[in-house]
Amino acid sequence: MTDLRSTLATTGPIDLAAHPSDATPGFTGTKRxxxxxxxxxxxxxMDLQELLFANGRAGTTDxxxxxxxQGMDTSGKGGTLRHVAGLVDPQGLAITAFKAPTDEEREHDxxxxxxxxxxxPGMIGVFDRSQYEDVLIGRVRELAPADEIEQRYEQINAFEREFTGGGGVLLKCFLHISPDDQRERLxxxxxxxxxxxxxxxxxLDERSLWPQYQQAYEIVLERCSTEYAPWHVVPAGRKWxxxxxxATMLGETLAELGLDWPAADFDVEEQKRRLATM
Amino acid sequence: MTDLRSTLATTGPIDLAAHPSDATPGFTGTKRxxxxxxxxxxxxxMDLQELLFANGRAGTTDxxxxxxxQGMDTSGKGGTLRHVAGLVDPQGLAITAFKAPTDEEREHDxxxxxxxxxxxPGMIGVFDRSQYEDVLIGRVRELAPADEIEQRYEQINAFEREFTGGGGVLLKCFLHISPDDQRERLxxxxxxxxxxxxxxxxxLDERSLWPQYQQAYEIVLERCSTEYAPWHVVPAGRKWxxxxxxATMLGETLAELGLDWPAADFDVEEQKRRLATM
Known part of the structure; x- marks a missing residue:
């Protein structure tokens, strides 16, 4: 059985204009x-996340x-947070919305x-925008020298390889909308x-650079969709x-971890006896 | 009409043993x-939180x-996070679970x-444990000299006065359970x-100090339930x-902010015209 992640994963060169934003790959039903x-x-x-969280608390997993x-303005990053991340226990979530870097952040790589x-360990992180801004707006707006931008793709890949090598799983989603979708939503x-x-x-200034942004995304999708951290193109013209x-891909990702409940690191019967006396 | 916060707020000396943990003040229906x-x-x-969040983003509110x-082990702090904090948009939530202080933290006040x-501004913070640990376990376990502990109540009050004076609203909830509730849950x-x-x-070591902890809570409730930041005793023997x-008190708190949607800080008609050309 194919999972949705492999259906939506992209490899090699991609022409975003050829991907309809109102497609519903892998889903055959209605909006309802x-x-x-x-x-x-x-x-x-919620259940799968609790399993991950439990192992994190118990120190039994990395x-x-x-x-x-990632996605253009109005592509639904906020809506995804509300409707998908909102499905799980907020204790196990760590959400970061990346804005333009601060002065302190600019002093670093x-x-x-x-x-x-x-x-x-044990947590689900969510990035609303990410390291990819530095090769998207960074590239389109020429916020760094061209050769520096060029180097970033490999730096990002190396960074993601390290994260996934240390027990991390990355689920990278590009929320794909059309210029008409954006006009309607604005x-x-x-x-x-x-x-x-x-x-x-x-x-609207960003919108006026739509083709440049699409091209920058195409480069990202081609160069940074790796075996260890593939990109998924999620048609996002239909919010449902x-x-x-x-949500489905997040479920697949969590299920694949194959975690069990952490074993007791204490003597259960002894604890029962002690509790009974108190 | 009395709101639930005033029903559950505590002032003056309190005898926790006289408060049944299975009471349901302010609620007349069934579990169902x-x-x-x-x-x-x-x-x-969710709606009220969006209003707060919108004003935070727009920079129109402090x-x-x-x-x-706060509460004894098994009193349901985690369950409250899951079932109450989980009701709102996780983007607008900032949850902190305070553990034993780290070495770095110990170097500071x-x-x-x-x-x-x-x-x-614009956010709902949730503290799972808090500054009160330093006058609860801190007091019971004598983690600091007695006179230092004594001073902390006023320091906490001053701290909370500053927070509320700067646009903050504090909703302090003590999740009250009985020793039998705890035995059952353990x-x-x-x-x-x-x-x-x-x-x-x-x-179980903490449980063996139940009377000392109850007394430490009684002191907290008496000394740190202020007009600007009252304590609420929430009977927590029944999870529902x-x-x-x-959830009800959080709703009351948010409604009382009386916020409106932020006005546009741009010319709406001009933007419509510009968008129409793109």
Missing amino acids: DAKRLLPEIGARL RKVLLLL FLWRIGRRLPE AERLEDPTKFWKYNPAD YRNWAI | DAKRLLPEIGARL RKVLLLL FLWRIGRRLPE AERLEDPTKFWKYNPAD YRNWAI
Whole structure:
């Protein structure tokens, strides 16, 4: 049986324009079906996450999972956090939303701030934006010399190889939308006063560079989709599919860890006897 | 109409032994009613939290909320995180579980590590244990000289006055269980291999000091329940009541902030025109 991760994983050169954003690979039902399935997937995620968390607390695992979300403005990184990350126990989650680097962060290598936010054993980390910003906006806006940008792809690969070599699992998701999807969503934000706070005039400046960003993403997907940390292209024009797909892949990732409940590191019967006397 | 916070708030001397842990103050329904109500409360919490978060992002508020949980082992701090904090958008949550202080933390004043984990504007912080450990285990185990412990109550009050003076709201909850509740829950952990990881033989050493801990809590509740940061005694013998009560009080706290959606800090019509051309 193929899992969804292998269906959505990308290898080699990719032409994003040829990927419809409203596709629903691996899912045959309706929107209603997907919405109905989500709480079931959530219950399973909660159980699997508790197993990971328990092992982290017991010190019996070095495993940790990092869900990394990238995508254009309005692609639904926040919605994924709310609807997918929101399915699990917040105690076991470590969410980081990366913004423009601070002065302190700028004094270090671009991976410094990323390394500090990697999840601990037993935890599920979620990155809302990530190290890839430094080869996306970094490349499009020429925020560093071209040769420095070029070197970053391999630096990122080496960084991810180290993370996955140390018990980490990376689930990298590119939330793929079309320019029309974005226009529609930006327009919604401008029509609804409860959404003004999500809107930033600078979003249109970025939008004007759509082809450049798509190209920068294509380079990322080609150079940084590795065996140990593949990229997944998640069609995100339909929010219900995006949520279903990411929740499903997160479930596959957690299940594959194959963890068991940590054994007692104390004498259970002795403890029962002691408790009975108190 | 009285809200639940004022029902559960405590002032002056308190005798915890006189408070039944299976009481359900402010709630008249059944367990089933409480469980059915929780998702409704959750939907409202989600909306109110988004309003707070939106203002935080827009930079239009200094408000933040801190839910502080204290209680004996098995009193349900973790369960509250899972079932109550889990109701809201994890993006807007900042959870800290305080453990025994690290060497670095020990080099500073006991409030140093606490101050670093206070929520930012727009966020809901949750403390699983807190500054109060330093007058609970700190007092019972004599981890500092008696006169130093004595001074901490006022230091905590001053610290909390500063936090609330700067736009913070503190919701302090003591999860109150009886020794029998604890015996039952520890016994459950010892019967169920999926719960061994939650059990620590040291829990029984603490249990053997139950009266000392209750007294230490009584002192905390008397000295540190202030007008600006009252303590709430939440009967936690029934998990469904505990969840309902804390979710309800969190909702009251968020509603009282009286926030509106942030206004646009850009010209909406101009942005619509620009978007239409792209």
